[in-house]
Amino acid sequence: MRFIWLTACFLLFLNCEDKQSQQNKTTTEIDSSTVKVDDQLDTKSEEMDNKDQPFLLTKDNAMEFFLQYDKKHKENKVRIVTDFGNIDILLFNETKFHRSNFIYLTKKGYFDNTQFYRVIDNYIVQGGSTDDREVMRRRRFIGKYLLPTDTKRGFRHDRGVISMPSSNIDNPYKLASPYEFFITLRDVYELDGDYTIFGKVIRGIEVADKIAQVDTDDADWPLQNVYIRRVEILD
Incomplete structure (x- = not known):
C-alpha cells in the first residue's frame, strides 16, 4: 500500500512540473512577441521622423x-x-x-x-x-x-x-x-x-x-x- 501511495505522489509531482513548464513557455512567447512589436513600432516611428525631416540642399546633393x-x-x-x-x-x-x-x-x-x-x-x-x-x-x-x-x-x-x-x-x-x-x-x-x-x-x-x-x-x-x-x- 505504501508503494502505491508513493507512486501516486510521484506522478502528481510530474504533472505539476509539466504544467509549470507549459506556463513558463507561454509567458516567454508572450514576452518575445511583445519585444518584436515594440521593435516594429520603434522602426516605424523612426521612418516617420525621417519623412518629417525637411529636404535641404547641400554641396553634395x-x-x-x-x-x-x-x-x-x-x-x-x-x-x-x-x-x-x-x-x-x-x-x-x-x-x-x-x-x-x-x-x-x-x-x-x-x-x-x-x-x-x-x-x-x-x-x-x-x-x-x-x-x-x-x-x-x-x-x-x-x-x-x-x-x-x-x-x-x-x-x-x-x-x-x-x-x-x-x-x-x-x-x-x-x-x-x-x-x-x-x-x-x-x-x-x-x-x-x-x-x-x-x-x-x-x-x-x-x-x-x-x-x-x-x-x-x-x-x-x-x-x-x-x-x-x-x-x-x-x-
Missing part, C-alpha cells in the same frame, strides 16, 4: 537635384518687382543649373523682400540678400550650397545681363553664391570667365539704371533700402 529639376521645370522668364518698377529677365537654358536654381528659389518665395544691397552707378546692381532675419531663416530651410561657374557658353558681360557673384567665403574657385545675382549696367568684359551669366534683361533695364543712382554709403549699400518685393515667373 545640389548638382544632382538641379539636374533632375531642370528636366521638369522649364520656365525661363521671370519678373523682378521693385518700388522703382519691374525688370523682366530671360533665363538662359544653356546654363541649366543656374536657371533651375533661380526658378527653384523663386517658387520657394526666397526673393520676396530681399534687397538690391550693392549698387554702383553705370556698373552693376546686386541683389538677393539682406540683413533681415526672416530671409536668413529662409536660407537655413533651403540649404547651404554653392554652384560651380559655367562660363564656356559664349555669353559676355554686355549691358543688361544677369550674372551670379562668387560666395564671399574662402573660395579659390569662385563658386557662385546661389542666393544672389547682379545685373550689369554697361559692358564689363573684365568679368568674363569669372562669373556665370545665366540670363539677360528683356524689359526694364531703365529701372536698374534708376536703382543704381540712389545714394549709398562707402560700401555701396543704399542709404534707403531698395526692396525686391517679389520675383514672379512669367513663362
